[in-house]
Amino acid sequence: MKKIVLFIFIVINFTSHAQKNIYQSDKFENLSKNHKVLAILPFLTNLELKETISTEDLNLRAKKEGYAVQNALETYFSKRKKKKKFTIEFQNTQNTNAILAKNNITYKNIDVYTIKELSEILNVDGIIGGTLDLNVLLSKGVSNNFNFFDFILGNGDYGRIGIKISDGNTGKLLWKYEKKINKKSGKDTADLIDKMMKLASRKFPYEREKKKDKKKKNEL
Numbered sequence: 001m002k003k004i005v006l007f008i009f010i011v012i013n014f015t016s017h018a019q020k021n022i023y024q025s026d027k028f029e030n031l032s033k034n035h036k037v038l039a040i041l042p043f044l045t046n047l048e049l050k051e052t053i054s055t056e057d058l059n060l061r062a063k064k065e066g067y068a069v070q071n072a073l074e075t076y077f078s079k080r081k082k083k084k085k086f087t088i089e090f091q092n093t094q095n096t097n098a099i100l101a102k103n104n105i106t107y108k109n110i111d112v113y114t115i116k117e118l119s120e121i122l123n124v125d126g127i128i129g130g131t132l133d134l135n136v137l138l139s140k141g142v143s144n145n146f147n148f149f150d151f152i153l154g155n156g157d158y159g160r161i162g163i164k165i166s167d168g169n170t171g172k173l174l175w176k177y178e179k180k181i182n183k184k185s186g187k188d189t190a191d192l193i194d195k196m197m198k199l200a201s202r203k204f205p206y207e208r209e210k211k212k213d214k215k216k217k218n219e220l
Contacts, residue, residue: 022203023176031167032126032174032205038165039091039122040073041129042066044111048135061137063107065189068139069132069161072193080197086206091124099123119168126168134159134181141188157182161192165205175205 025031045062053061074093077086100106103121105113115127136158157180164176177200179185186192201207 021178022200023173024203024205025172025174027172028174028205031170031172035088035125035167035206037089037091037124038126038128039096039119039124040070040077040093041096041110041118041127042107043069043130043132043161045069045132045134047137048133049137050135059108065132065134065137065139066107068189069130069193072190073128073163073197075190076193076197080201080207084207088125088206090128091122096122115166115171116168124168126174127166128163129166130161130163132159132161138181138192139189158185161196177203 042063043066045066047058047062047065049058049061070093074090077090080086099122100110105118105121110118113121118127119125138158159181160178161181162176162178165174166172167174177196179196181192186195197204
């Protein structure tokens with residue numbers, strides 16, 4: 001019984017902490033009312049690995065981690081759509097990356113373009129992007145065995161991730177979710193995204209709107 005109570009407390013505490021790290025603009029309803037398609041960009045990654053490697057190799061690994069998050073988010077939303085409907089669609093990431101490449105936009109220079117510019121080039125209503133700070137290669141998989149000494153020494157801390165949604169027309173930030181990454185976060189990139197987005201699902205704006213619509217239908 002004590003273990004069950006402790007488990008429930010941990011889940012509630014973890015979920016509450018996740019929601020505290022979520023920001024939503026008070027202008028979201030107005031700016032997003034005509035949104036139909038969002039594009040998911042590769043995440044801008046900063047790697048601080050313990051091993052000494054060349055700058056070129058470090059950049060290649062950072063790029064791989066950034067694209068891994070992009071792919072993981074697309075996979076998550078695709079699975080989620082089978083259970084719950086969104087009010088918007090997500091542009092196929094393969095198409096997103098192809099359009100960017102045709103416009104000479106690469107992982108190295110994508111950060112010099114504004115949200116509005118990228119939205120116009122991709123022909124979407126908004127952008128999902130973010131940043132990733134890591135001291136491990138999460139895409140390769142990491143150990144998720146967590147113990148007390150890891151907590152004391154900080155060996156279980158892998159970094160931080162920030163996911164944000166921006167309006168394509170104005171470039172304004174609409175929604176943001178930040179989370180620390182540790183051994184409890186997930187064994188790899190896909191697992192991390194799946195777990196953190198499930199915690200944020202009640203606060204994910206486009207999904208919440210659909211829930212309201214469903215409630216209205218039931219009331220009729």
